[in-house]
Amino acid sequence: MANVPLRHIVPAPRDPAAAFAAIAPAVFARAGEVDAAAAFPAADIAALADAGLLTAPLPTALGGDGLASDAAQVDGLAALLTVVGDASLTVGRLYEGHCNAVLLADRYGGPLATLAAEAAAGRISGVWNAERGDGPLATRVAGGWRLTGRKIHCSGAGSLARPLVTARPEGSDAPLMFLPDMRGPGIAVDLAVWQAAGMRGTATGTVVFDGAFVADADTFGAPGDYYRAPLFAGGAWRVLAVQLGGLGRILALHAAALGRSGRGGDPVVRQRFAVAAGGYEQARLLVAEAARRATDPAADPPAAVAYVDLARGSFEALALAGIDAARRNVGLGAFLGPDPLDRCCRDLETYLRQPMLDASRDNAAAWLLPRGGRFEP
Ligand SMILES: Cc1cc2nc3c(=O)[nH]c(=O)nc-3n(C[C@H](O)[C@H](O)[C@H](O)COP(=O)(O)OP(=O)(O)OC[C@H]3O[C@@H](n4cnc5c(N)ncnc54)[C@H](O)[C@@H]3O)c2cc1C
Structure with a gap:
């Protein structure tokens, strides 16, 4: 300190x-x-x-x-x-x-x-887990590990000093967690890959480790802990909570634009607005319940994960419907700056691309099918 x-x-x-x-x-x-x-x-x-x-x-x-x-x-x-x-x-x-x-x-x-x-000291951390192919390997050396390989979609690349990075020890499929010092040698950041439609300021780049040393004191978890349920899959509730904020902002900007144009009196416009407002309310309730179940220490982990998985799929549909309603009702103005509606829609559309969304819907269905489709008996 x-x-x-x-x-x-x-x-x-x-x-x-x-x-x-x-x-x-x-x-x-x-x-x-x-x-x-x-x-x-x-x-x-x-x-x-x-x-x-x-x-x-x-x-x-x-x-x-x-x-x-x-x-x-x-x-x-x-x-x-x-x-x-x-x-x-x-x-x-x-x-x-x-x-x-x-x-x-x-x-x-x-x-x-x-x-x-x-x-x-004012420095934010983050978690860099995504990879294409095998991802970085961790090789045991005296006093720690050397990381070699590539991580993709690393938010804050070039700005985060101590991110949490997952990497598999040689000969294992189960990753450990590392807190490398990004100011040290053997690490290169590529931000040129982040030519994104939205979430542009997240600086979500590629990071290449070339023998970067991480001390034992900065290495943690048993192999595979990172993916342990319900923390890993259930933790997606936090992403939904952030996305909910973006969806609420889009709804507010949608309402404000209709107020300015005076089109809020049109019955077709009101139908679409009701879809957006109803979707936001459903999303709000869903995210609150997902958060509660995912963090309830007494919850059955597979049930908690199935609920969050279901919430992820449902949230995506509600959010896309909210964006669609805003764009149709506001029209071309919803695609033009400097009104923030365009940016907020682009950001949420981009951020909605989360890992294995179809697989999580599939997992929720597999859990719910033998239970009549209900979480409560
Ligand atoms: C703004 C932003 C910031 C991010 N920051 C980070 C970060 O800091 N750290 C980090 O670790 N990650 C980060 N990510 C990456 C994120 O964790 C996911 O890896 C990424 O969003 C996956 O998106 P995807 O659409 O390519 O998903 P995918 O899971 O690759 O899905 C794409 C499509 O492929 C299908 N699919 C996937 N797997 C299979 C399969 N085996 N067989 C058949 N079909 C398949 C899916 O169903 C889907 O239709 C970030 C993502 C975004 C959008």
Whole structure:
């Protein structure tokens, strides 16, 4: 914790969503510039740090609020993720990754003190798991491991100093978790690959490890812990909570555009708006229940995962319908800047592309079929 700038040592917020509300207008106002420049939102991450929200996910013993891993705080975390997503899906995506890194380090014995020092210094973490082909291999060396290989879709590449990276030890299919120091040698970042339609400021690049050393102290989890249920598949509720914020923002912009054009009196327009508003309300209830079930320590893990899997598929359909209704009702204006509606739709469409959505629907159906399609008897 040495050399931590004093301005970042602020008490963890009691009501994190309220703490974010104070900076939300500025984050929303900057989101257009972040999109246009396709630049990592450094000013927004600094604002999160100043509001105490980078440390908030950490355990209280390390100066946090226990927000990421304390199941009793799930409503606070869900509300926070949604208000961040409402202001900027890009910032929400980055913040969700930070919460996930803290949660995994907390659950599986990772270097939380390092993450706490990083957060106190205003630096956000994240989780880089996606890969094409075999992904990086971890080779055992004295005092640690050397990582060699490529990770894809790494949000914050080039800006995150200590991301959580998964890699398989040689001869194994079960990954361990590593917290490499991205400022060290043997690591190259390629951001040119991120020519995205939306979520442009997430800086979601490719990272190539070429023998990068990670000390034992920065390596954690038993092989395969990363994928353990319900934390891995169930954790998708947090992504939905962020996306819900974006969907709510699209609905509000949709309503505002109709207010400006005066077309809200047209019955066809109102039909479409009702589809969008009803979809948002269904999504809101679904995400709240997914969060509750995924984090309930008494829940049966396969049942909790099946619920989140079902919620993911249903949310995608509701969100796409909300975007479609906004674009049809507002018309060409919904595709033109500087109105933020176009950007918000592009961001959500891009962010909805999540891993194995069809497989998760399939898993939910497999769980529900022998139970008459119901979670409750
Ligand atoms: C903005 C953004 C930021 C991201 N940041 C990160 C990050 O920081 N860290 C990280 O780890 N990841 C990140 N990701 C990547 C994310 O975790 C997923 O890997 C990615 O979104 C997968 O998208 P996809 O559409 O290619 O999914 P896929 O799962 O590849 O699905 C694409 C299509 O292929 C089908 N399909 C998939 N597998 C099979 C199969 N075996 N057989 C047949 N069909 C199949 C699916 O059903 C679907 O129709 C990010 C993604 C986005 C959008």
